[in-house]
Amino acid sequence: MATKAQNKEYAKQVIEKLCSDDFAGRGYVNEGDKKASRFIAEIFRKNRLGSPTVDYYQTFGFPVVTFPGETFLNIDGVGLEAGREFIVNAGCPTIKGKFNVIYIDSATIDNSFAFETFTKKSLRKFFIVVTDIKGKTFLHPERAESILSNTIGAKGLIFNNQEKFTWSVSLQKEKFPIIYIQKNAIKHHMVELDINIESILINHQTQNVLGIVKGKLYPDSFVVITAHYDHLGKFGEAIFPGANDNASGIAMMLDLVGNIAKTPLDYSVMFIAFAGEEAGLLGSYYYTQNPSIALNKMALLLNLDLMATGDKGMTSVNATEFPDEFKLLRYINEQGNYLPNINSRGKAANSDHYYFTEAGVKSFFFYLMGNYSFYHDIDDKASAVTLSKYNESYQLIYDFINAYIKQSIENSIPNKK
Ligand SMILES: [Zn+2]
Numbered sequence: 132m133a134t135k136a137q138n139k140e141y142a143k144q145v146i147e148k149l150c151s152d153d154f155a156g157r158g159y160v161n162e163g164d165k166k167a168s169r170f171i172a173e174i175f176r177k178n179r180l181g182s183p184t185v186d187y188y189q190t191f192g193f194p195v196v197t198f199p200g201e202t203f204l205n206i207d208g209v210g211l212e213a214g215r216e217f218i219v220n221a222g223c224p225t226i227k228g229k230f231n232v233i234y235i236d237s238a239t240i241d242n243s244f245a246f247e248t249f250t251k252k253s254l255r256k257f258f259i260v261v262t263d264i265k266g267k268t269f270l271h272p273e274r275a276e277s278i279l280s281n282t283i284g285a286k287g288l289i290f291n292n293q294e295k296f297t298w299s300v301s302l303q304k305e306k307f308p309i310i311y312i313q314k315n316a317i318k319h320h321m322v323e324l325d326i327n328i329e330s331i332l333i334n335h336q337t338q339n340v341l342g343i344v345k346g347k348l349y350p351d352s353f354v355v356i357t358a359h360y361d362h363l364g365k366f367g368e369a370i371f372p373g374a375n376d377n378a379s380g381i382a383m384m385l386d387l388v389g390n391i392a393k394t395p396l397d398y399s400v401m402f403i404a405f406a407g408e409e410a411g412l413l414g415s416y417y418y419t420q421n422p423s424i425a426l427n428k429m430a431l432l433l434n435l436d437l438m439a440t441g442d443k444g445m446t447s448v449n450a451t452e453f454p455d456e457f458k459l460l461r462y463i464n465e466q467g468n469y470l471p472n473i474n475s476r477g478k479a480a481n482s483d484h485y486y487f488t489e490a491g492v493k494s495f496f497f498y499l500m501g502n503y504s505f506y507h508d509i510d511d512k513a514s515a516v517t518l519s520k521y522n523e524s525y526q527l528i529y530d531f532i533n534a535y536i537k538q539s540i541e542n543s544i545p546n547k548k
Pocket residue numbers: 359376377408436437
């Protein structure tokens with residue numbers, strides 16, 4: 132149907148660039164997300180995209196907890212590596228000093244005398260290891276809850292035995308620190324920890340990046356391609372590169388930018404690289420509240436997030452909301468023999484398509500599936516991603532956009548200027 136112009140090598144280079152140390156995990160320290168937005172805007176400029184705003188930027192801000200300084204943890208003389216052997220809750224307050232470690236187990240929760248003895252200790256000097264009670268059922272669940280929500284007033288909580296870490300972003304400081312320890316990091320019964328975590332709540336200014344390739348026939352009808360460029364940033368020296376999440380989606384978007392800028396489509400195509408997705412879909416929400424191109428001009432929106440695999444096919448969120456378009460997507464996939472399968476999923480508030488769907492925009496969120504286990508951790512890095520079905524998924528999406536436009540023109544009267 133269309134020219135084959137997908138470029139896996141280019142995508143790989145973009146991912147390497149966005150995941151390099153210089154971009155600091157595209158978060159909130161070392162201007163990480165700003166550098167990424169500049170990199171994207173520069174590519175929009177080189178491809179002579181139209182800017183619906185000033186210099187492609189749509190700026191906004193939000194509060195966020197950052198860890199630019201020391202992240203030191205030593206347990207009984209064993210120093211732990213930040214990000215690999217331990218992590219703290221994303222809203223962890225600043226904490227410094229030496230504290231005793233105490234364990235609580237299931238038996239203590241359900242034994243009234245033992246529980247009373249435990250809670251009589253002056254717990255504000257202690258970190259409590261709660262691994263043994265999380266997720267269990269008790270005769271007195273309220274006791275377990277008082278420990279896990281720390282209403283008993285301990286210094287902090289510890290989960291050891293963590294298989295893997297899944298970090299996040301917090302817009303506010305939490306009341307107490309929670310330390311997550313990798314299961315092989317400490318094998319002995321812990322007694323004392325020495326900790327120094329500096330967390331700072333900042334008012335972060337950031338920006339969405341928007342660009343337009345004008346349509347040949349119907350410039351006032353838009354297909355919108357979106358992807359978030361932000362990730363989790365840094366925890367001390369530990370960088371969260373976010374290769375699959377979502378340098379991969381940005382790479383495919385920028386590949387589409389180059390291709391569509393060279394050969395414009397019948398509809399206008401708007402590209403939006405969102406900031407603040409990991410902080411709670413903040414960039415896409417901001418856009419829907421402050422649209423520079425009206426939402427009712429958006430004929431179709433495709434959000435790309437987690438696009439580095441594909442061996443197990445693709446999932447389409449909102450497939451059940453827009454069955455006709457989903458049927459077309461599957462038809463294109465079968466015709467081109469691109470991906471092994473396309474899973475249908477209903478509505479989900481799990482990426483930047485969400486607020487557009489809620490505002491009445493016909494939108495899909497596409498993510499690829501495959502053997503890739505890194506998510507919101509320091510191993511989701513450029514060297515780990517294979518882009519095994521990159522060309523196929525690119526071509527599927529490109530063909531789908533064209534087929535959708537063709538069908539819409541045949542079936543209806545678009546907004547002609
Ligand atoms: Zn993501």
